Amino acid sequence: MRRSGSSDPQRGYSVVGDRPVVAWLDENGKLHDKPAEPVLLGLGLERALPTRESPSFPHRRNYEGLYWCAGSGEHVGYESMTEYSALMLLDHMHELSAVAAQPMCMHFPGGVRHYPDYLLSHRNGEQEVIDVREPEQYDDESQIKFDRTADVCRQVGWKYRVVAGPSTRVGRHNLEWLAAYRHPYQAPELGEAERILAFLTKRRVTIKRPRTLRRLVCLADPEMPIRALPAVYHMMWRRKIHADLSVPLSWETIVRSGIQ
Numbered sequence: 001m002r003r004s005g006s007s008d009p010q011r012g013y014s015v016v017g018d019r020p021v022v023a024w025l026d027e028n029g030k031l032h033d034k035p036a037e038p039v040l041l042g043l044g045l046e047r048a049l050p051t052r053e054s055p056s057f058p059h060r061r062n063y064e065g066l067y068w069c070a071g072s073g074e075h076v077g078y079e080s081m082t083e084y085s086a087l088m089l090l091d092h093m094h095e096l097s098a099v100a101a102q103p104m105c106m107h108f109p110g111g112v113r114h115y116p117d118y119l120l121s122h123r124n125g126e127q128e129v130i131d132v133r134e135p136e137q138y139d140d141e142s143q144i145k146f147d148r149t150a151d152v153c154r155q156v157g158w159k160y161r162v163v164a165g166p167s168t169r170v171g172r173h174n175l176e177w178l179a180a181y182r183h184p185y186q187a188p189e190l191g192e193a194e195r196i197l198a199f200l201t202k203r204r205v206t207i208k209r210p211r212t213l214r215r216l217v218c219l220a221d222p223e224m225p226i227r228a229l230p231a232v233y234h235m236m237w238r239r240k241i242h243a244d245l246s247v248p249l250s251w252e253t254i255v256r257s258g259i260q
């Protein structure tokens with residue numbers, strides 16, 4: 001994980017009139033600050049160091065750690081299990097090229113500041129600012145900060161969302177199971193992946209006889225079906241194979257091609 005530098009992004013910036021300012025630490029730990037303008041899109045904030053350290057105190061109830069992001073191929077810090085679940089879901093649902101944790105400090109007129117949780121760089125070139133918060137943890141103060149953050153993002157050209165992890169315990173357990181197969185070394189060879197998808201795209205299968213997970217792995221490797229499971233789970237993680245993750249995964253889970 002990239003560590004924060006010695007500069008303090010809470011200081012050393014100047015407010016430009018009544019315009020918000022974004023402060024961040026580059027990869028070398030150098031402090032920068034700029035008004036909220038589109039120029040920020042090209043300044044590498046997706047590679048920024050964390051702008052603050054997670055507070056440490058006795059009997060702390062939050063769990064912090066590192067999540068290995070399959071999209072970026074790098075570890076990303078999280079400060080709670082909610083952030084961990086949200087990172088995992090974002091990694092599963094999107095094609096990411098970079099993720100920065102606590103990438104910036106937004107200074108709003110009036111002396112208020114906010115540290116968004118993540119900045120995502122998507123493989124299609126889009127950049128997205130993320131705050132992680134469970135709906136039941138919203139209050140008036142946090143909503144005001146989220147609204148002001150959304151306004152800054154519009155000025156820059158960032159997308160913005162407030163997210164949480166999977167909405168149910170079953171969804172989280174399923175996602176954690178598939179995440180165990182997210183590493184590229186679990187990926188099937190191109191020919192094998194095409195062969196597996198072929199079992200799901202035949203007209204009689206997709207319309208009349210949907211495949212179960214059990215049937216799919218038996219077709220993929222008739223001699224030893226268990227050998228096909230890592231490849232199938234990896235393709236489910238990559239959304240090449242679709243399954244309903246709101247109910248427990250089992251051998252009878254219906255699987256369909258995720259290729260449109």
